[in-house]
Amino acid sequence: MRILITGAAGMVGRKLVARLAKDGMLRGQKITALDLHDIVAPQAPAPAGVDVSIHTGDLSAPGAMAALVAPRPDVIFHLAGIVSGEAEANFDLGYRVNLDGTRALFDAVRLAAFAPRLVFTSSIAVFGAPFPDVIPDEFHPTPLTSYGTQKQMSEALLADYTRRGFFDGIGIRLPTICVRPGKPNKAASGFFSGIIREPLAGQEAILPVPRSVLHTHASPRSAVNFLIRAAEIDGDKVGPRRNLTMPGVAVTVGEQIEALERIAGADVARRIREQSDETIWAIVKGWPTRFEARRARELGFAAEKNFDEIILAHIEDELDGKIA
Amino acid sequence: MRILITGAAGMVGRKLVARLAKDGMLRGQKITALDLHDIVAPQAPAPAGVDVSIHTGDLSAPGAMAALVAPRPDVIFHLAGIVSGEAEANFDLGYRVNLDGTRALFDAVRLAAFAPRLVFTSSIAVFGAPFPDVIPDEFHPTPLTSYGTQKQMSEALLADYTRRGFFDGIGIRLPTICVRPGKPNKAASGFFSGIIREPLAGQEAILPVPRSVLHTHASPRSAVNFLIRAAEIDGDKVGPRRNLTMPGVAVTVGEQIEALERIAGADVARRIREQSDETIWAIVKGWPTRFEARRARELGFAAEKNFDEIILAHIEDELDGKIA
Numbered sequence: 001m002r003i004l005i006t007g008a009a010g011m012v013g014r015k016l017v018a019r020l021a022k023d024g025m026l027r028g029q030k031i032t033a034l035d036l037h038d039i040v041a042p043q044a045p046a047p048a049g050v051d052v053s054i055h056t057g058d059l060s061a062p063g064a065m066a067a068l069v070a071p072r073p074d075v076i077f078h079l080a081g082i083v084s085g086e087a088e089a090n091f092d093l094g095y096r097v098n099l100d101g102t103r104a105l106f107d108a109v110r111l112a113a114f115a116p117r118l119v120f121t122s123s124i125a126v127f128g129a130p131f132p133d134v135i136p137d138e139f140h141p142t143p144l145t146s147y148g149t150q151k152q153m154s155e156a157l158l159a160d161y162t163r164r165g166f167f168d169g170i171g172i173r174l175p176t177i178c179v180r181p182g183k184p185n186k187a188a189s190g191f192f193s194g195i196i197r198e199p200l201a202g203q204e205a206i207l208p209v210p211r212s213v214l215h216t217h218a219s220p221r222s223a224v225n226f227l228i229r230a231a232e233i234d235g236d237k238v239g240p241r242r243n244l245t246m247p248g249v250a251v252t253v254g255e256q257i258e259a260l261e262r263i264a265g266a267d268v269a270r271r272i273r274e275q276s277d278e279t280i281w282a283i284v285k286g287w288p289t290r291f292e293a294r295r296a297r298e299l300g301f302a303a304e305k306n307f308d309e310i311i312l313a314h315i316e317d318e319l320d321g322k323i324a
Numbered sequence: 325m326r327i328l329i330t331g332a333a334g335m336v337g338r339k340l341v342a343r344l345a346k347d348g349m350l351r352g353q354k355i356t357a358l359d360l361h362d363i364v365a366p367q368a369p370a371p372a373g374v375d376v377s378i379h380t381g382d383l384s385a386p387g388a389m390a391a392l393v394a395p396r397p398d399v400i401f402h403l404a405g406i407v408s409g410e411a412e413a414n415f416d417l418g419y420r421v422n423l424d425g426t427r428a429l430f431d432a433v434r435l436a437a438f439a440p441r442l443v444f445t446s447s448i449a450v451f452g453a454p455f456p457d458v459i460p461d462e463f464h465p466t467p468l469t470s471y472g473t474q475k476q477m478s479e480a481l482l483a484d485y486t487r488r489g490f491f492d493g494i495g496i497r498l499p500t501i502c503v504r505p506g507k508p509n510k511a512a513s514g515f516f517s518g519i520i521r522e523p524l525a526g527q528e529a530i531l532p533v534p535r536s537v538l539h540t541h542a543s544p545r546s547a548v549n550f551l552i553r554a555a556e557i558d559g560d561k562v563g564p565r566r567n568l569t570m571p572g573v574a575v576t577v578g579e580q581i582e583a584l585e586r587i588a589g590a591d592v593a594r595r596i597r598e599q600s601d602e603t604i605w606a607i608v609k610g611w612p613t614r615f616e617a618r619r620a621r622e623l624g625f626a627a628e629k630n631f632d633e634i635i636l637a638h639i640e641d642e643l644d645g646k647i648a
Contacts, residue, residue, distance in 0.1 A: 091488070128564065138456075140464045142483065142565050149484040153477045159466065160473040164415070240452065241466050 001029040002071060006059065006105065007079030009038035011180065012121070015224050016077060021045035026075060027117075027232050037068055038080065059101030065108035072114045075231050076167075078105055079121050085187055087147035098150035106157055110166040118158070118167040119230040122243060124175055124216070126152045129286040136292045137245060144286055155243040162235075162242050170230040171243035172301075175291070178217035179314035188283040192217065195253070196260055196311055199271035202324030208277035211254035214289040218248040218303040219313040229301050237299060247293040247303045249310060259307040263315075264323050325353040326395060330383065330429065331403030333362035335504065336445070336547050340401060343548050345369035350399060351441075351556050361392055362404065383425030389432035396438045399555050400491075402429055403445050409511060411471035422474035430481055434490040442482070442491040443554040446567060448499055448540070450476045453610040460616045461569060468610055479567040486559075486566050494554040495567035496625075499615070502541035503638035512607040516541065519577070520584055520635055523595035526648030532601035535578035538613040542572040542627040543637040553625050561623060571617040571627045573634060583631040587639075588647050 003020065007013045017036060024031055024047065036042040037055040044052045057064050059080055069076070080101065087094030102120070109116065125148035126141035143149045151173075158169040180193040191208055192215060198205035218226070226246050238244075251259075261269040293301075304310045315321055327344065331337045341360060348355055348371065360366040361379040368376045381388050383404055393400070404425065411418030426444070433440065449472035450465035467473045475497075482493040504517040515532055516539060522529035542550075550570050562568075575583075585593040617625075628634045639645055 132462075138464050140462050141480075143480070144487065144564060146484050146488070149480050152480045156465075156467070156473050156476045156480070160470050163468065164470070240468060 001026055001031045001075070002033040002035070002073045003031060003075045003077070004035040004037065004068060004073035005077045005079065006037045007081060008036035008042035009040050010079060011182070012177070012220065012223050012227075013038065013079050014043065015220055016079070016227055017042065017045055019224050019228065021047040021050065024050075026228070029074075033071070035068065035071065035073060058097070060096050060104050065104045066111070069105070069108045069112050072112065072116070074116055076105075076109070076116050076118045077227060077231070078102065078118060081121075082147070083187070084123075084125060084145055084147040087150065088145055091146060094146050094150060098147065099153055102150075102154040103157060106161050106166070110161060113166075115165060115167050117231055117235070118169045119227055120154060120158050120169060120171045121227070122151045122155050122171045122173045123148065124173050124245065124288055124291070126155065126173060127288045129288075131288050134290050134292050135245070135288055137295045159240065159242045163240060168235045169242050170233065170235070170238065172226050172230050172296075173243065173245045174223055174226070175216040175218050175246055175248035175303075177220055177223050178310060179219065179318070181220065181314070181318045188280050191280070192253075192256070195256060195272050196314065199260060199268045200264060200311075200315065200319060200323050203271065205272050207253065207272050207274045208280040209253065209284050210276070210281075211252060211257065213253045213284060214250060215253075215287065216248035216250045216289065216291055217307070217310060218246060219310045221313045221317060222248075222303045226301055229299075233299060241295075244296045244299065244301070245291050245293045246301055247297050248291065249304050249307050250290040251307045256307055259311055263308060263311050268323065325350055325355045325399070326357040326359070326397045327355060327399045327401070328359040328361065328392060328397035329401045329403065330361045331405060332360035332366035333364050334403060335506070336501070336544065336551075337362065337403050338367065339544055339548050340403070340551055341366065341369055343552065345371040345374065348374075350552070353398075357395070359392065359395065359397060382421070384420050384428050389428045390435070393429070393432045393436050396436065396440070398440055400429075400433070400440050400442045401551060401555070402426065402442060405445075406471070407511070408447075408449060408469055408471040411474065412469055415470060418470050418474060422471065423477055426474075426478040427481060430485050430490070434485060437490075439489060439491050441555055441559070442493045443551055444478060444482050444493060444495045445551070446475045446479050446495045446497045447472065448497050448569065448612050448615070450479065450497060451612045453612075455612050458614050458616050459569070459612055461619050483564065483566045487564060492559045493566050494557065494559070494562065496550050496554050496620075497567065497569045498547055498550070499540040499542050499570060499572035501544055501547050502634060503543065503642070505544065505638070505642045512604050515604070516577075516580070519580060519596050520638065523584060523592045524588060524635075524639065524643060524647050527595065529596050531577065531596050531598045532604040533577060533608050534600070534605075535576060535581065537577045537608060538574060539577075539611065540572035540574045540613065540615055541631070541634060542570065543634045545637045545641060546572075546627045550625055553623075557623060565619075568620045568623065568625070569615050569617045570625055571621050572615065573628050573631050574614040575631045580631055583635055587632060587635050592647065
């Protein structure tokens with residue numbers, strides 16, 4: 001079992017690599033080779049008996065993808081991409097990497113004619129307001145960002161290339177990943193993680209929106225579970241609609257804070273300071289709130305059952321079980 | 325008012341050119357120049373006072389689109405494309421013309437920075453079975469052909485480029501155009517027109533599917549009306565969801581034949597011979613049946629009210645009012 005991962009140096013990519021190294025198996029077969037690609041060199045694990053190759057470079061550079069798929073991996077995880085804010089700020093870069101890079105990978109696989117399982121991380125950014133209370137699987141994508149547009153276009157390619165038999169693709173639309181480890185960033189969605197991560201680490205966090213804001217989350221651990229499930233699922237059971245909205249935990253910010261208080265106590269929850277930010281609030285208003293994700297659930301994709309589990313996963317995976 | 329039309333030599337393109345030449349006006353302004361583009365030279369009308377330029381070539385050829393938009397047309401009608409069957413048979417050609425050609429046009433407009441109204445003909449081929457009884461505007465596109473995929477991807481680009489202000493785009497998803505003038509062709513949908521056109525011309529027509537098949541139609545005259553409406557509509561009223569499913573007449577094949585009999589008599593309707601074709605029937609089963617098209621109707625797009633009107637439009641526009 002040879003596996004190629006693009007975007008292997010990113011947060012989800014690193015966690016996927018660690019999980020594969022730990023499991024040693026995928027689709028019931030022993031993992032013998034891992035090809036890790038990113039724009040900067042991914043950190044390689046050193047599992048016994050696995051041949052790990054590190055690749056760096058621009059996805060959309062001519063010939064880059066043909067070289068990368070030449071060893072004919074059995075499974076490809078395509079995680080690479082420019083993030084939402086950057087794709088909005090830099091029009092050319094976003095389309096070049098997120099659309100042309102994805103198409104270059106898909107075409108390299110098509111031309112090499114070996115039809116692997118290909119798992120692609122899409123995003124709920126393919127959806128744009130206004131929304132019904134619960135967004136069904138049949139709801140149309142009408143993205144309000146270039147990033148969402150690039151993901152939508154890549155999803156369409158993935159479905160058509162799968163229909164034609166060039167590969168066996170599964171696109172998974174990730175909800176907001178929470179609690180993101182690491183330092184605070186400037187993403188408009190950053191506070192969803194910040195209001196949990198910072199207080200648990202003994203620091204103050206800013207809450208820029210009202211507590212009534214409803215949003216859907218899944219942990220980094222669930223994101224990796226989704227990827228593994230997407231690699232292992234029976235493609236015939238998925239049928240021609242290859243892009244699936246992942247399940248998650250839909251909670252208000254107020255409910256996030258109540259869960260934090262239940263788990264870490266009132267003193268920790270008091271480290272959240274409410275300071276409204278009209279700019280962030282305006283962006284967040286356009287985001288989807290709650291998904292049905294019926295097909296994904298029926299196909300065996302599972303997220304946490306409640307936000308307490310999401311916080312406990314963070315404490316276990318990132319804080320060695322300790323709260324500051 | 326300068327107007328650019330791609331695909332000007334096609335059936336709808338020719339009718340649009342004739343209509344614009346007759347009206348002499350668009351968006352309340354006098355038409356002074358028409359740029360007509362196609363892979364073969366479009367037939368030019370000779371209206372007084374209009375500067376008509378003929379352009380031929382491949383949409384996706386480097387520099388072709390920049391030259392075409394250099395005169396900064398006020399309105400662009402982008403009708404050009406490889407048809408469904410050909411895009412399915414020739415993978416590279418379909419993506420090159422329908423996706424790369426469209427993107428080349430959009431990017432040429434973006435880089436020239438003059439923000440015209442841009443009308444794009446998409447198709448109900450963006451949808452793929454299974455469907456609800458009536459397909460609402462919010463239903464997700466899941467095309468089952470490469471043609472539908474290319475249209476879906478172009479729609480996504482159009483919405484994003486409009487959101488960014490590169491142009492003011494409107495995508496219109498055309499239903500099946502019926503009655504198509506001209507000779508029978510090998511398209512799986514050909515019989516929908518053939519069972520009306522051939523009997524009215526004194527010839528036999530084959531019906532390859534059951535009379536219970538339900539489908540949505542609009543006349544070539546309505547297709548041109550949609551294009552004009554899309555050119556003239558207030559973009560602010562459309563909002564960010566720029567791709568609209570056009571209205572049409574949803575009828576069964578049996579109802580088509582009853583309408584023919586009402587208008588042309590039982591002897592004409594008897595020229596239809598039922599001869600089932602499992603291959604065509606299998607394709608037609610996957611096609612959408614009935615659309616709500618609520619937004620388009622509210623925005624002033626109007627098709628015929630019933631199939632009788634569609635037949636009468638054909639007799640008037642193509643047969644000089646005469647039935648054989």
